[in-house]
Amino acid sequence: MAHPPICRVCPACGFTKYLRVEPSRLIAFVKDRQCKECFTRYARPTPLWAKLFFICFGVLAIGGFLLSIVESLMNGNMPNPSAALPALWGLACINFGVISFREKVIDAPTYAQRKPTPRPTPFDFLN
Numbered sequence: 011m012a013h014p015p016i017c018r019v020c021p022a023c024g025f026t027k028y029l030r031v032e033p034s035r036l037i038a039f040v041k042d043r044q045c046k047e048c049f050t051r052y053a054r055p056t057p058l059w060a061k062l063f064f065i066c067f068g069v070l071a072i073g074g075f076l077l078s079i080v081e082s083l084m085n086g087n088m089p090n091p092s093a094a095l096p097a098l099w100g101l102a103c104i105n106f107g108v109i110s111f112r113e114k115v116i117d118a119p120t121y122a123q124r125k126p127t128p129r130p131t132p133f134d135f136l137n
């Protein structure tokens with residue numbers, strides 16, 4: 011399933027009322043939305059706190075791994091290779107944080123700015 015566009019309001023018509031639907035992304039903090047007017051499905055941007063949290067968590071995980079290597083070497087031991095697993099998770103978290111900072115948020119026209127579709131009149135046949 012293709013990822014829905016990331017937008018604050020409906021990217022198709024700008025309508026602000028929506029239904030909450032299950033998120034289609036693997037990591038999502040809020041449910042996806044479906045416009046009540048035109049049924050277009052869209053996703054909310056990742057919150058800033060979540061982006062920063064993932065990057066900070068990743069940096070801490072990698073920092074802990076590097077500290078464990080330094081500690082092992084200072085004690086004359088070989089570093090434990092299993093300590094690399096949290097560091098890999100840390101890399102994945104940093105990757106997610108950086109990707110979410112680069113996600114493209116679509117600017118939709120507000121519902122009021124939307125061009126109204128002309129209603130058919132009984133005199134259209136004269137044109």
Ligand SMILES: [Zn+2]
Pocket residue numbers: 020021022023024025045046047048049050
């Ligand atoms: Zn819509």
